[in-house]
Amino acid sequence: MYPTVGQQxxxxxxxxxxxxxxxxxxxxxxxxxxxxxxxxxxxxxxxxLTAVKKTPERAWLGEVSSVVLQQALxxxxxxxxxxxxxxxxxxxxxxxxxxxxxxxxDHRQTIxxxxxxxxRITAAGxxxxxxxxxxxxxxxxxxPSDPSxxxxxxxxxxxxxxxxxxxxxDDPLPECESEIGIDLGxxxxxxxxxxxxxxxxxxxxxxxxxxxxxxxxxxxxxxxxKNRAKARMQVARAHARVRxxxxxxxxxxxxxxxxxxQAVYVxxxxxxxxxxxxxxxxxxxxxxxxxxxxxxxxxxxxGRTFVKVDRWFPSSRTCSTCGRVDGPKPLSVREWICxxxxxxxxxxxxxxxxxxxxxxxxxxxxxxxxxxxRVPAQRGEAGTPESVTRRx
Numbered sequence: 001m002y003p004t005v006g007q008q009x010x011x012x013x014x015x016x017x018x019x020x021x022x023x024x025x026x027x028x029x030x031x032x033x034x035x036x037x038x039x040x041x042x043x044x045x046x047x048x049l050t051a052v053k054k055t056p057e058r059a060w061l062g063e064v065s066s067v068v069l070q071q072a073l074x075x076x077x078x079x080x081x082x083x084x085x086x087x088x089x090x091x092x093x094x095x096x097x098x099x100x101x102x103x104x105x106d107h108r109q110t111i112x113x114x115x116x117x118x119x120r121i122t123a124a125g126x127x128x129x130x131x132x133x134x135x136x137x138x139x140x141x142x143x144p145s146d147p148s149x150x151x152x153x154x155x156x157x158x159x160x161x162x163x164x165x166x167x168x169x170d171d172p173l174p175e176c177e178s179e180i181g182i183d184l185g186x187x188x189x190x191x192x193x194x195x196x197x198x199x200x201x202x203x204x205x206x207x208x209x210x211x212x213x214x215x216x217x218x219x220x221x222x223x224x225x226k227n228r229a230k231a232r233m234q235v236a237r238a239h240a241r242v243r244x245x246x247x248x249x250x251x252x253x254x255x256x257x258x259x260x261x262q263a264v265y266v267x268x269x270x271x272x273x274x275x276x277x278x279x280x281x282x283x284x285x286x287x288x289x290x291x292x293x294x295x296x297x298x299x300x301x302x303g304r305t306f307v308k309v310d311r312w313f314p315s316s317r318t319c320s321t322c323g324r325v326d327g328p329k330p331l332s333v334r335e336w337i338c339x340x341x342x343x344x345x346x347x348x349x350x351x352x353x354x355x356x357x358x359x360x361x362x363x364x365x366x367x368x369x370x371x372x373x374r375v376p377a378q379r380g381e382a383g384t385p386e387s388v389t390r391r392x
Contacts, residue, residue: 001136001137001138001152001160001162002135002136002137002160003132007132007133011132011154013064014111014132014152015111017060017068018069018071018072018111019102019104019109020058020061021049021069022073022075022102023101025045025048025049025073025076028040042077045073046070063131065117065130067113067117067130068112068113071113071114076099082096083097083098107155107156107236108153108154108155109154110151110152111151112151113130113152114149115148122134125139135160143164143166145168147164147165147166148165148166150162150163155240157233157236157237159240171301172302173259173302175303176260176261176262178194178260179261179263179264179358179359180261180263181266181352181355182257182266182351183315183348183354184267184269184286186200186279186283186286188200191348191351193348193354200286202285203242204242204246204281204285205285207241207242211235211238214231214234214235218234218235246285246287246290250287250290250291251294254295255298257295258299258302258304261304262304262305263307263359263362264295264299264305264307265306265307265309265354265355266306266309266358267313268308268309269292269311271289292308307361309357309358309361310357315349315353315354315357316346316349316350319338319340320342320356321340322342324339333346
């Protein structure tokens with residue numbers, strides 16, 4: 001989005017009002033908890049918002065759309081529900097803390113309009129927002145259906161985006177026979193089980209010198225000055241360019257792999273754990289988590305199969321020819337020879353083992369028989385099994 005100067009002021013006013021409503025509601029619930037009073041319900045918060053808009057201290061809340069303020073309360077309710085679900089164990093993933101107050105110094109601000117706000121797209125392709133006006137938009141794609149809501153986002157680099165919620169349907173691709181196993185790495189971004197490799201762009205490493213100079217320029221500016229604000233924007237824009245390039249690369253590679261293969265198998269790496277090692281900068285720069293999430297989303301959308309192989313599976317130590325598990329191998333060992341005589345490239349061998357393990361996991365998940373059928377033991381003359389060992 002490219003709002004005019006006046007529209008930027010109107011959006012800033014809406015951001016500020018939504019932040020104040022969120023903080024007031026959070027303070028009300030915190031006060032009730034501290035004083036051991038009953039929990040303040042969502043309806044009570046909404047009624048209090050209507051009343052406070054009529055007071056002289058909060059009369060300026062009426063300058064923005066009421067839907068924006070109600071959605072701020074909805075965001076607080078969602079944060080509390082997620083917190084309660086995380087504490088009780090109903091929500092998967094890392095444990096979440098209670099909601100926190102929003103700061104006016106946060107450089108990322110959001111507001112949301114629903115259908116009740118009667119926003120719409122004009123014939124000229126502009127986005128009409130209540131009490132803001134017709135905002136020019138550069139559309140990345142056509143909307144597949146009428147949007148139910150739109151979220152206006154101002155990121156740290158000062159850019160404005162419109163994110164729509166629309167109803168879509170899956171678009172399955174024609175089936176194909178090829179399947180692929182992927183071994184992710186740092187030197188090479190990915191090695192495929194068919195022998196192909198995807199080189200690592202290393203976007204952050206390439207932009208590190210420019211980022212360092214921008215950060216040095218920022219550190220020399222006086223705090224609170226306009227020049228410091230300009231320098232901070234330059235740093236944010238440099239980081240935004242790196243992030244956008246990484247997302248574009250991940251989207252294109254994931255789309256290509258999903259389009260060319262019926263099933264994709266990837267090792268379930270513990271990215272958060274690896275990000276706490278001495279390789280943290282390289283791990284973050286690789287963007288493994290973003291890439292695997294895109295593979296999973298695109299596979300579900302286009303009717304493909306996506307399987308994560310157990311992270312404890314010894315893919316680099318297992319011979320893909322005979323199945324023998326060799327000893328531990330440091331990262332410096334890129335090739336090794338199995339006692340069976342097979343010479344393995346570390347990454348290619350891991351990708352082939354991930355493919356085999358993923359196929360077995362897929363068959364097991366579908367209820368198929370992974371192992372050969374069991375053969376009952378033969379009975380001896382005395383009517384007892386002649387061997388206690390089971391044959392499979």
